[in-house]
Amino acid sequence: MSQRDWEELLSAYADGEVTPAERSAVESLLETTPDARAALGEIRSLSQMLRTLPRETAPPELKSTVLQVAETHKTPVAAAATRRFRSYRREWLAGFSAVAATVLMAGLLSLQFRTGLAPQSEYAVWSESGRPVIAAGSVEVKAWGDGEPLPEADRLVLRESGVPASPRGAAMRSMRTADGSVSLETRSLPMPAAAPLDEKQSGNDGLFGLSTELAEVDTALSRGSGAEVERLREVLPYLRLQDENGQSIGNVSLVVIDAQRVANQFQLLLMKNGVQTVDATTVDFDADVALAPAAGVSAEPQKKLSPENGLYAVYTEAPVEPLSKTLEELIQQREVLGLRLQPPLQVSPVAVSRRGEEFSRNQQEGERKVSLKQITDAYIVQNSDGELRDSDEPASALDALALSRDEVEGRRLDALGMSPQQREPSTMPLAANAPATPDAAAEGQQLYFNTLVKLPAQATEQSQGLDARYRSDLRQNSRSGTPQIPSPAATPDDLQQMRSRFARTAPDTVRLLFVFQPAGSPSPAQKSALPSGR
Amino acid sequence: VNDAPDQTLIDRCLAGQTEAFGLLVERYQHRLYGSLVHVVGSRDLAQDIAQDAFTNAFEKLGTFRGQSAFYSWLFRIALNAAVSARRKTRRVTGSVEAHRDATGAEPVDMSASSAPDHAAHVEDRQQLVRRALAQLPDEYRTALVLKEMDDLKYEEIAELLGVPLGTVRSRIHRARQELRARLQWTMQAEE
Numbered sequence: 001m002s003q004r005d006w007e008e009l010l011s012a013y014a015d016g017e018v019t020p021a022e023r024s025a026v027e028s029l030l031e032t033t034p035d036a037r038a039a040l041g042e043i044r045s046l047s048q049m050l051r052t053l054p055r056e057t058a059p060p061e062l063k064s065t066v067l068q069v070a071e072t073h074k075t076p077v078a079a080a081a082t083r084r085f086r087s088y089r090r091e092w093l094a095g096f097s098a099v100a101a102t103v104l105m106a107g108l109l110s111l112q113f114r115t116g117l118a119p120q121s122e123y124a125v126w127s128e129s130g131r132p133v134i135a136a137g138s139v140e141v142k143a144w145g146d147g148e149p150l151p152e153a154d155r156l157v158l159r160e161s162g163v164p165a166s167p168r169g170a171a172m173r174s175m176r177t178a179d180g181s182v183s184l185e186t187r188s189l190p191m192p193a194a195a196p197l198d199e200k201q202s203g204n205d206g207l208f209g210l211s212t213e214l215a216e217v218d219t220a221l222s223r224g225s226g227a228e229v230e231r232l233r234e235v236l237p238y239l240r241l242q243d244e245n246g247q248s249i250g251n252v253s254l255v256v257i258d259a260q261r262v263a264n265q266f267q268l269l270l271m272k273n274g275v276q277t278v279d280a281t282t283v284d285f286d287a288d289v290a291l292a293p294a295a296g297v298s299a300e301p302q303k304k305l306s307p308e309n310g311l312y313a314v315y316t317e318a319p320v321e322p323l324s325k326t327l328e329e330l331i332q333q334r335e336v337l338g339l340r341l342q343p344p345l346q347v348s349p350v351a352v353s354r355r356g357e358e359f360s361r362n363q364q365e366g367e368r369k370v371s372l373k374q375i376t377d378a379y380i381v382q383n384s385d386g387e388l389r390d391s392d393e394p395a396s397a398l399d400a401l402a403l404s405r406d407e408v409e410g411r412r413l414d415a416l417g418m419s420p421q422q423r424e425p426s427t428m429p430l431a432a433n434a435p436a437t438p439d440a441a442a443e444g445q446q447l448y449f450n451t452l453v454k455l456p457a458q459a460t461e462q463s464q465g466l467d468a469r470y471r472s473d474l475r476q477n478s479r480s481g482t483p484q485i486p487s488p489a490a491t492p493d494d495l496q497q498m499r500s501r502f503a504r505t506a507p508d509t510v511r512l513l514f515v516f517q518p519a520g521s522p523s524p525a526q527k528s529a530l531p532s533g534r
Numbered sequence: 535v536n537d538a539p540d541q542t543l544i545d546r547c548l549a550g551q552t553e554a555f556g557l558l559v560e561r562y563q564h565r566l567y568g569s570l571v572h573v574v575g576s577r578d579l580a581q582d583i584a585q586d587a588f589t590n591a592f593e594k595l596g597t598f599r600g601q602s603a604f605y606s607w608l609f610r611i612a613l614n615a616a617v618s619a620r621r622k623t624r625r626v627t628g629s630v631e632a633h634r635d636a637t638g639a640e641p642v643d644m645s646a647s648s649a650p651d652h653a654a655h656v657e658d659r660q661q662l663v664r665r666a667l668a669q670l671p672d673e674y675r676t677a678l679v680l681k682e683m684d685d686l687k688y689e690e691i692a693e694l695l696g697v698p699l700g701t702v703r704s705r706i707h708r709a710r711q712e713l714r715a716r717l718q719w720t721m722q723a724e725e
Binding site for chain 1: 541544545548549552555556559560563564566567568571572577580581584585588589592596597598599600659660663664667678681682683687688703704706707710711713714717
């Protein structure tokens with residue numbers, strides 16, 4: 001080691017920023033070399049001089065000036081959302097009296113939960129009669145309004161719009177058991193790979209456990225938002241349903257005014273609730289995550305992503321509780337964020353496909369699919385031979401995270417006596433606040449995380465027709481109980497990778513891709529129904 | 535409320551409670567300003583930059599991911615503002631008068647030749663250190679200020695400056711070397 005290196009090491013040593021090995025080396029040097037001791041003394045003396053320099057305090061006018069400026073410049077979030085929500089509110093209010101369909105759709109929740117690989121399903125469908133029925137290949141739970149009877153005018157509009165009237169309240173009442181709790185009839189289909197679901201895995205315990213909490217939420221929140229919280233929370237237990245890969249991955253679509261803002265805020269809230277945000281910007285999602293072209297449409301080259309043309313989605317792996325809490329908080333901020341459920345929340349599995357492979361043409365026209373395989377695959381760092389897939393670039397967001405903390409993390413791994421190849425991102429507690437002790441690692445703590453995913457603009461264009469397609473799907477599926485066409489089958493390799501991936505995760509973890517759909521422009525009819533002024 | 539975590543205040547602010555931002559300003563204004571004075575070498579300039587930093591932070595609050603501490607994020611915004619300010623200042627620099635006219639700032643005297651005659655006194659000694667610090671290259675000075683004044687860890691500094699950890703270690707070491715050399719040179723010149 002050169003003289004300069006030693007001096008630099010001494011400087012770092014004085015700051016307490018050396019590895020255990022470096023510390024030992026420095027201390028050995030200090031014991032034997034008077035010059036080294038003198039140099040360390042000078043560093044400490046200089047440090048002391050700097051630290052004892054008088055600290056200037058901010059002038060009193062700084063705060064007042066900042067706040068004055070802040071008052072005149074609302075945050076982009078607040079300013080944009082307020083501006084847009086004002087417009088949204090006009091639309092909402094006008095729609096209530098003049099465009100009843102708009103209001104009804106805003107109060108509608110439909111959870112479409114189709115099996116991605118369709119080998120086995122556990123599902124129930126709210127039928128028109130309000131009773132849950134089994135429909136092959138799909139789970140569809142429709143919750144209407146907040147349980148109140150629909151006005152006659154709205155029913156008329158419903159009939160005209162072709163959307164089946166199946167008031168959630170009536171349906172839920174019919175499902176109430178003698179003790180007043182809510183149950184949902186579920187059955188396993190005799191599919192070859194079906195694994196029986198226990199109570200914990202099924203939606204039952206979620207709903208049972210939910211009833212009390214929801215009552216509290218409903219009391220605490222305003223009537224409208226409370227109902228939406230309930231609807232959102234009802235989604236989560238269903239996402240515990242398992243398929244042969246270990247677990248399904250849900251695609252939750254929310255229509256929002258400003259997708260980027262809501263996605264950012266959603267991440268912020270997730271993080272606050274203990275679901276770490278992983279910065280996946282180093283992952284080439286441009287290539288890895290893409291919405292499949294609609295059936296019958298040839299694959300077009302994906303457009304380059306940009307903040308202007310991208311959809312925003314947040315992929316999460318976390319237990320139900322923090323996700324549920326986050327959704328509640330998101331809904332509480334709906335007015336500021338410009339969040340709206342129109343068309344209603346949709347939950348469906350994310351399709352699995354091979355990279356670059358066209359999606360099956362058997363899919364329903366216009367059905368949106370996000371390539372889940374690529375998302376999950378991005379987190380599988382190791383191949384079966386234990387080698388990193390790509391030695392030059394981060395293979396995953398977690399790799400990128402690990403690389404960004406290379407020295408610290410490397411030291412920790414050294415302390416654990418682990419080689420980089422032994423790292424398993426899904427099981428290693430890479431969170432910044434994770435205890436960096438061998439014991440903690442040995443306990444196999446689960447890494448709960450979320451990451452922002454930008455989806456190409458093509459989805460934005462497709463999403464413009466989402467409302468219409470949704471209505472069409474809803475009408476078709478609910479009336480006929482037509483089995484959903486299964487997503488294209490994954491290859492054995494895909495399944496193996498996913499199985500391996502999921503096997504390492506905690507059983508109560510749900511994997512969701514929250515896609516924030518920018519709301520399209522109001523139709524001419526809706527525009528004309530708006531009041532002229534505020 | 536005053537003890538609320540930064541994230542809580544940020545959430546409140548994003549939810550429309552502007553007054554929560556006032557608490558964040560109150561919490562960090564002295565720390566930020568105090569460090570900026572050393573980084574930019576001017577009280578007036580530090581005040582302008584701190585003001586810009588807080589205002590920009592307020593406007594960009596929605597983009598704060600919480601991956602770093604709020605102060606680190608704020609300081610990074612301030613550094614960007616400082617770079618912009620320095621760029622502007624350099625165009626008109628050339629004389630103390632020009633500097634004052636352009637920024638309204640009273641520049642810190644960075645020349646060794648105008649050092650006070652009696653450096654033995656503590657105050658004079660501190661003045662010497664300030665001047666020597668001000669003469670360091672920007673990147674060295676900033677790293678050293680963040681370490682010594684803000685007591686940040688190398689990892690935090692690396693994240694804040696967007697440079698590798700090794701670079702931080704190297705910059706701090708070089709900053710100390712240069713600072714020591716300049717102080718020795720100044721003191722020898724005094725004698």
